[in-house]
Amino acid sequence: MQLRKMMLVLTALGAMSGFMVGCGDEENGSTTCTSNDQCSGTEICHPTAGVCVATCESGSDCPDTAKTCAPLGGTSSEANTKICQCSTDQLCNGGTGSDKTDMVCSDLDNVCVTKCTADSDCTGDRTCNTGSGQCEEGETGPTTCSGEAQSTCSYGDFCGSGTCTTPPAPTCPNLQGKPAASFDPATGTGNIIYSVTKEIFGTACGTDTTAQTVKARVSFYTKTGTLPTTKEGLNGFFYVKTDGGELNGVPLSNGYQRSSDGKSASLSVNLCTAASANQIVLGFYFTGGNGYCATLTK
Known part of the structure; x- marks a missing residue:
């Protein structure tokens, strides 16, 4: 009877151990989001990358995929919040020895994101460079109109x-x-x-x-x-x-x-x-x- 109980405990611990390893593997992925509510308690939704990123006080708080702890920057209300930022595509994919290739370190946001394959994968007016998998700043073209005078243009144009x-x-x-x-x-x-x-x-x-x-x-x-x-x-x-x-x-x-x-x-x-x-x-x-x-x- 005692042996059976011990086996059940070991089985439960083994299951918990497997679950914890599974959670750790998520560090090599990116959870898309549109608000902080969709991220865990220690994460925020990156306002331009559209993925959940870990907050930090120092690099030691960050996963191996993104060891730089630096302010988010930009113009959002969380611009001064420190987040874990990446430096290379290789680290985003799990480092040396990993066979993952579907992640890139965003050139614009310095966070790990899934490679894009179309403009629809990017946020805002960004466009997808399908060769690199990077979302790039979109080029705003001229506003078309018809006729003359102001037409549908802004006042002053x-x-x-x-x-x-x-x-x-x-x-x-x-x-x-x-x-x-x-x-x-x-x-x-x-x-x-x-x-x-x-x-x-x-x-x-x-x-x-x-x-x-x-x-x-x-x-x-x-x-x-x-x-x-x-x-x-x-x-x-x-x-x-x-x-x-x-x-x-x-x-x-x-x-x-x-x-x-x-x-x-x-x-x-x-x-x-x-x-x-x-x-x-x-x-x-x-x-x-x-x-x-x-x-x-x-």
């Missing part, structure tokens, strides 16, 4: 050749020191000028034989609401000369055209310049909007 584009920065001397030269879409409120094109350069400027006409087409859109039906209702539009002097652009303009939805419009600005000039630098802006420089050549 415009739809140019099918992609959302930012108007060129106003670097001409006309606008230097003007608020429009440092326009910020985050705080801007005015109309956005997205195109200035040449219509005329060189015809007679009235009866003045010492001057010639320059006519430019200015296209723009509104941030909110709709633009006025006539140019007389358009406020805060300025033409800026190279010496910084400003002229209210509306009296100088004609040919006002508004889009069917009232969100965008264009007008022509008529100017006179010296008859000998072959080039002119123009500066325009709307109050609260962006500055736009255009160099027109005869």
